[in-house]
Amino acid sequence: MTAISAGATGRLRAWTSTVAAGRGRSNDLSFLPVLAALAIIWLVFGTMNENFISPANLTNLTLQIAATGTIAVGVVLVLLIGEIDLSVGALSGFAAGVMAVLNVRAGVPGLVAILAAVALGVAVGVFNGLWITRTAVPSFVVTLAGLLAWQGALLAVLGGTGTLNITDPGITRLAQGFLPAWLSWVVLVVVILAVAAGSVRQRQRRIAKGLGVPSPAWTLLRVAIAAGVGSGAVAVLNSDRGVPYALVLLLGLIVVFDTMIRRTRLGRHIMSVGGNAEAARRAGINVNGVRVFVFAAAGGAAALGGVVAASRLFAVNQSSGSGDLLLNAIAAAVIGGTSLFGGRGSVWAALLGALVIGSISNGMDLLGYVTSVKFLVTGAVLLLSVTVDARARERRRRAGGPA
Amino acid sequence: MTPAAALANDRQAPGTGSYLRLTGASKSYGAVRALDGVDLELRAGEVTALVGDNGAGKSTLVKALAGVHALDTGDFVIDGRPTTIASPHDAVAQGIATVYQDLALCENLDVVANLYLGQEPRNGRGRLLDEEEMESNARRLLDELAVRTLASVRTAVAALSGGQRQTVAIARALIGTPRVMLLDEPTAALGVAQTAQVLELIRRLRDRGIAVLVISHNLGDVFKVADRAVVLRLGALAGEYRIAATNQDEIVAAITGADVRNQNERNHA
Numbered sequence A: 001m002t003a004i005s006a007g008a009t010g011r012l013r014a015w016t017s018t019v020a021a022g023r024g025r026s027n028d029l030s031f032l033p034v035l036a037a038l039a040i041i042w043l044v045f046g047t048m049n050e051n052f053i054s055p056a057n058l059t060n061l062t063l064q065i066a067a068t069g070t071i072a073v074g075v076v077l078v079l080l081i082g083e084i085d086l087s088v089g090a091l092s093g094f095a096a097g098v099m100a101v102l103n104v105r106a107g108v109p110g111l112v113a114i115l116a117a118v119a120l121g122v123a124v125g126v127f128n129g130l131w132i133t134r135t136a137v138p139s140f141v142v143t144l145a146g147l148l149a150w151q152g153a154l155l156a157v158l159g160g161t162g163t164l165n166i167t168d169p170g171i172t173r174l175a176q177g178f179l180p181a182w183l184s185w186v187v188l189v190v191v192i193l194a195v196a197a198g199s200v201r202q203r204q205r206r207i208a209k210g211l212g213v214p215s216p217a218w219t220l221l222r223v224a225i226a227a228g229v230g231s232g233a234v235a236v237l238n239s240d241r242g243v244p245y246a247l248v249l250l251l252g253l254i255v256v257f258d259t260m261i262r263r264t265r266l267g268r269h270i271m272s273v274g275g276n277a278e279a280a281r282r283a284g285i286n287v288n289g290v291r292v293f294v295f296a297a298a299g300g301a302a303a304l305g306g307v308v309a310a311s312r313l314f315a316v317n318q319s320s321g322s323g324d325l326l327l328n329a330i331a332a333a334v335i336g337g338t339s340l341f342g343g344r345g346s347v348w349a350a351l352l353g354a355l356v357i358g359s360i361s362n363g364m365d366l367l368g369y370v371t372s373v374k375f376l377v378t379g380a381v382l383l384l385s386v387t388v389d390a391r392a393r394e395r396r397r398r399a400g401g402p403a
Numbered sequence B: 001m002t003p004a005a006a007l008a009n010d011r012q013a014p015g016t017g018s019y020l021r022l023t024g025a026s027k028s029y030g031a032v033r034a035l036d037g038v039d040l041e042l043r044a045g046e047v048t049a050l051v052g053d054n055g056a057g058k059s060t061l062v063k064a065l066a067g068v069h070a071l072d073t074g075d076f077v078i079d080g081r082p083t084t085i086a087s088p089h090d091a092v093a094q095g096i097a098t099v100y101q102d103l104a105l106c107e108n109l110d111v112v113a114n115l116y117l118g119q120e121p122r123n124g125r126g127r128l129l130d131e132e133e134m135e136s137n138a139r140r141l142l143d144e145l146a147v148r149t150l151a152s153v154r155t156a157v158a159a160l161s162g163g164q165r166q167t168v169a170i171a172r173a174l175i176g177t178p179r180v181m182l183l184d185e186p187t188a189a190l191g192v193a194q195t196a197q198v199l200e201l202i203r204r205l206r207d208r209g210i211a212v213l214v215i216s217h218n219l220g221d222v223f224k225v226a227d228r229a230v231v232l233r234l235g236a237l238a239g240e241y242r243i244a245a246t247n248q249d250e251i252v253a254a255i256t257g258a259d260v261r262n263q264n265e266r267n268h269a
Helices: A002-023 A032-048 A055-080 A086-106 A108-136 A141-159 A169-176 A182-209 A218-237 A245-263 A265-277 A279-281 A287-313 A325-335 A348-366 A371-400 B003-011 B058-066 B088-093 B109-113 B131-144 B162-175 B192-207 B217-227 B248-256 B262-266
Strands: A163-165 A313-317 B019-029 B032-045 B047-052 B073-078 B080-082 B096-098 B180-184 B211-215 B229-235 B236-242
Touching: A002 A108, A002 B131, A032 A265, A032 A348, A055 A086, A055 A163, A055 A169, A055 A245, A055 A265, A055 A287, A055 A325, A055 A348, A086 A108, A086 A163, A086 A325, A086 B019, A108 A169, A108 A287, A141 A313, A163 A325, A169 A182, A169 A245, A169 A287, A182 A218, A182 A313, A182 B019, A182 B236, A245 A265, A245 A287, A245 A348, A265 A287, A265 B032, A265 B109, A287 A313, A313 B032, A313 B080, A325 A348, A325 B096, B019 B058, B032 B047, B032 B058, B032 B211, B047 B217, B047 B248, B058 B088, B058 B180, B058 B211, B073 B211, B080 B229, B096 B162, B109 B131, B109 B162, B109 B180, B109 B211, B131 B162, B192 B211, B192 B217, B211 B217, B217 B248, B229 B248
Parallel strands: B032 B236, B047 B211, B047 B229, B096 B180, B180 B211
Antiparallel strands: A163 A313, B019 B032, B019 B073, B073 B080, B229 B236
């Protein structure tokens, strides 16, 4: 029995390493745990309440996770360099408040107000990054101070009114508007063709260099899975109201930052800072510059998430960006498979983790559970996923230690 | 130039005299004189061992060569030209590569990414990394070094053994096509078999015409791999020996400052 399972594990490991070698990536299968968790959650809620997997509810789910997921993209980046940003929730509220004041009180056009909010988020992120790298105060403390300060800043910009209602369609369309069905299909086809072309080009380059390539069937399977998941999602969403702009924005953000992390020098340097900052420094990498960039990106993503949240609420109020938003964004990044120890994870974790948390919350709402139970379950899932990460880290350490 | 091609060029000129000469190296940390008028010569295609007790000045000397800490005084002649080394950048520009004892690898990244860290090539079309170029060069380089223990250059360093990590660190230093390689305690944390592999790798570096400086506490390793041994004691040069014409007792005596004959007499008494 033991021998059989050991043989099976060995074969699985050999297979995964072959796949990783052929693909030129090493974390292809790291999504399996969170995908499995998501499948279980959907199965459970789907059988307990048929409305859970209805197109209308799944569309609601994407709208519910859009803001959290957008903020979580920034959290993933910060976790990848082994730091933390506790200010992203409060900053998202502050940036949304500035956007609302500009738009509602000063009459600034919606798009300009959104850009101003994002610029503010980036500026605050740069400030965080500079303070952390120049003073060597831990990011935990600097951003904890930000968590308090930006809540105060939000109250200050809102002034006496407390709530600003947003009616500008330039802003509200973001989380209330949907892509026309034909356009969503066009976008999907373009994306799938791009993925397929990229896979083919990569194969050709590897063959030209005399490197091993996965079998054509494997490449075809990957493209087919991407096409299947994509068209399934688009079909479901189109059978209700359509693909929300907020989801397109989140996916676009993920693709941009995922490409940056995996395919660019800056991304490689971000991963190296998270893996071993001293090694990165000795390799001539501007470690502090990388850190400032990452906090700036996290600030921008937080502001964008605040804009999405405000668009969904039609308003910014004194509690914007507070509550469980920050904790859910961090939990999403971690549940999605981003290591808290730095250097391991993927930007896609933001979407997958937000889907897990959002599905639990949405499903328990449908079943009529109270908030207390929701928090308890979400906490348990978070604890479980961090434990999986810590165990995996321990295994790696023992397997790879000096022999 | 690819690393492989650079290695081939180096091979055509092995053992052609002095590549790096340092004279009158002195360095003080406050009142402590860490180095006192030390001369050092590194020759192409030769392995020089730098030995000495703790605090003898080995690290200070290596840090000066690597440009980490500048010397108070000391004149460098590199490749026949007087020059200065004031920063790690200067050292790299003069063809000096350093492999530190802690290796400075990113465990989360694979072998290819570690080899090219900080100097990743990008493909001509865009700003994206040229993974294919990196991977094929990495394979060729490791093949040339006859590294057969790595199953895949896409393995994360976290999954490698100590000897494999040392190999990756040395190969990484070769990417910059160095003329001088400084190795700080390359076998300190390794078992017997892995030590043998790393020593074999050092011989291969020498055969490619690189001037190798190995710091080691292990005289057994020194006698297996080095051509010359330079002994430091209390910051000063305590002797320089051709390995073929000396023995461990003589080196130990130079390290400790004891006279060999006196020691033998005491042992017999």
